[in-house]
Amino acid sequence: MQTVDPRKAIHPLRNTLTEADWARIQTAMDTNDVDSVTNEELDAAADLLFDAVAAKMQTHDGITTLQ
Numbered sequence: 382m383q384t385v386d387p388r389k390a391i392h393p394l395r396n397t398l399t400e401a402d403w404a405r406i407q408t409a410m411d412t413n414d415v416d417s418v419t420n421e422e423l424d425a426a427a428d429l430l431f432d433a434v435a436a437k438m439q440t441h442d443g444i445t446t447l448q
Contacts, residue, residue, distance in 0.1 A: 391429075392421075406425075
């Protein structure tokens, strides 16, 4: 059975962005000033937000079923 290493299943920028970077990205999204951030930074933020929503809505341990 193939497994996925969760440390490799995230956007690579998530490991390198600083608190100041995250604050800058959040400010850009709040003010709709997406020209002040890169597409890669927005992708990393979207990846983080997706994981946060998925974790909050998860009702059971994750499993993968192959058919």
